Amino acid sequence: MFDNFKMMNRPLTGPGASSRSYSNGQYSSVSELTREPIERRDMPKQISIFNHRGGASKTSAIFNLGWMLATKNKKVLLADCDPQCNLTAMVLSYTGSDNLKTIYDRDGVTSIYEGLRPAFEAIPKIIEPVVCLEVPGNTNLSLLPGHIALSEFDIPLGAAQNFTDSFATLKNLPGSLRYLLNETAEKNEIDIVIVDMSPSLNAINHNLLMTSDYFIISFFPDIFTSMANKSLAKILPLWNSLAKKLATLPNLIHSSYPYQYNNLKFLGAIFQNYGTRSWNMPTNDNKQWNANIKQWIDELSSSIYQILIPAMSDSGMSLSYEKYKNNNAVPPSPLLQITNFTNLIKLSRHLRTPVYQLTDKQLKQTGTDLAKTKTSLEKFSLLFERGAEKILGLVS
Numbered sequence: 001m002f003d004n005f006k007m008m009n010r011p012l013t014g015p016g017a018s019s020r021s022y023s024n025g026q027y028s029s030v031s032e033l034t035r036e037p038i039e040r041r042d043m044p045k046q047i048s049i050f051n052h053r054g055g056a057s058k059t060s061a062i063f064n065l066g067w068m069l070a071t072k073n074k075k076v077l078l079a080d081c082d083p084q085c086n087l088t089a090m091v092l093s094y095t096g097s098d099n100l101k102t103i104y105d106r107d108g109v110t111s112i113y114e115g116l117r118p119a120f121e122a123i124p125k126i127i128e129p130v131v132c133l134e135v136p137g138n139t140n141l142s143l144l145p146g147h148i149a150l151s152e153f154d155i156p157l158g159a160a161q162n163f164t165d166s167f168a169t170l171k172n173l174p175g176s177l178r179y180l181l182n183e184t185a186e187k188n189e190i191d192i193v194i195v196d197m198s199p200s201l202n203a204i205n206h207n208l209l210m211t212s213d214y215f216i217i218s219f220f221p222d223i224f225t226s227m228a229n230k231s232l233a234k235i236l237p238l239w240n241s242l243a244k245k246l247a248t249l250p251n252l253i254h255s256s257y258p259y260q261y262n263n264l265k266f267l268g269a270i271f272q273n274y275g276t277r278s279w280n281m282p283t284n285d286n287k288q289w290n291a292n293i294k295q296w297i298d299e300l301s302s303s304i305y306q307i308l309i310p311a312m313s314d315s316g317m318s319l320s321y322e323k324y325k326n327n328n329a330v331p332p333s334p335l336l337q338i339t340n341f342t343n344l345i346k347l348s349r350h351l352r353t354p355v356y357q358l359t360d361k362q363l364k365q366t367g368t369d370l371a372k373t374k375t376s377l378e379k380f381s382l383l384f385e386r387g388a389e390k391i392l393g394l395v396s
């Protein structure tokens with residue numbers, strides 16, 4: 001099976017190459033929009049976390065993982081590209097619309113939606129970086145706030161991705177999302193952008209995923225797993241081919257924001273096993289629970305191995321086997337397997353703190369309860385630390 005994995009160095013069409021073309025000033029391809037060529041460092045790496053099935057712990061994983069990556073001397077930007085805005089809510093812990101208004105009413109471009117408006121609403125100005133918010137408690141971590149109105153751009157973007165060849169008026173849309181994320185990341189000297197997405201196969205997700213450098217799939221092991229894998233194994237290669245084609249269309253090359261295919265690679269999977277407890281099993285029977293989880297995880301692993309990996313490999317979206325192996329991340333073995341955070345997830349969200357970072361004072365527990373919880377936190381910490389190390393190794 002792994003013979004199919006392609007040995008591939010990061011190509012000349014990858015992020016490094018793109019940043020070089022930026023610094024050559026080749027990006028100023030449209031006469032009505034002028035900008036100074038700026039000397040830039042390498043572009044930040046963009047990792048999207050995806051699954052078209054909802055509630056697979058994407059947003060929770062992104063917050064905890066992003067925080068861990070940021071403690072490893074990386075500057076990390078959490079980009080909330082899900083119109084549900086759960087990541088924004090998690091980071092800001094806003095409690096009312098006034099609080100949200102304060103975020104959107106700041107000076108400058110304040111959300112993903114505002115950032116994209118020049119392209120999508122034909123406003124005659126260049127897309128400018130979003131003014132990000134530092135995540136409280138972690139100076140290396142920032143948030144690009146989401147906005148519910150982002151979904152308004154889905155239909156025009158879908159049309160643009162399908163018909164740009166014929167309708168040149170749509171040519172600035174397909175490259176605009178990655179352009180905005182790059183500009184924002186570069187302004188903030190970000191190393192890694194983690195993109196949170198809605199659970200959907202819509203045009204925005206297609207665009208975000210296919211213009212990323214890497215992606216991770218977050219899985220929910222249950223009876224639908226194999227079906228979900230079949231669907232991903234069909235859709236992702238199709239999306240990938242379309243993305244490669246878009247990157248060659250003259251209209252998209254000669255646009256204000258040229259569409260770039262960045263040789264997207266699959267980093268691996270995140271499994272979550274906290275949510276399946278409600279499915280067809282007595283909730284208090286731990287033995288039954290463990291057996292059930294094991295069964296679903298086995299099925300998930302085998303369908304990743306048999307269905308997803310061959311599809312990724314055949315369409316050039318796998319890293320080399322050696323790269324996975326050197327980082328202890330050979331699929332279907334997951335990058336991380338998220339266990340049940342129990343009630344700590346609520347506390348974590350309320351305090352805007354990763355679950356493994358909760359302090360004794362915040363836990364408000366004593367004696368054996370506290371000791372037990374601290375053991376769990378150490379396990380969570382190790383889990384995310386190992387996941388972060390694998391990711392850093394894979395993208396290096």
Ligand SMILES: Nc1ncnc2c1ncn2[C@@H]1O[C@H](COP(=O)(O)OP(=O)(O)OP(=O)(O)O)[C@@H](O)[C@H]1O
Pocket residue numbers: 053054055056057058059060061082084086197198199218272274338339340341342345
């Ligand atoms: N490890 C965990 N243990 C317990 N509960 C969790 C865990 N991870 C996430 N949850 C809870 O499960 C729900 C869904 O999680 P989350 O929002 O992270 O999923 P998602 O994949 O981002 O969902 P969506 O597809 O809607 O964006 C939330 O209520 C969250 O608090």
Ligand SMILES: [Mg+2]
Pocket residue numbers: 058059060082086087196197
């Ligand atoms: Mg989410």
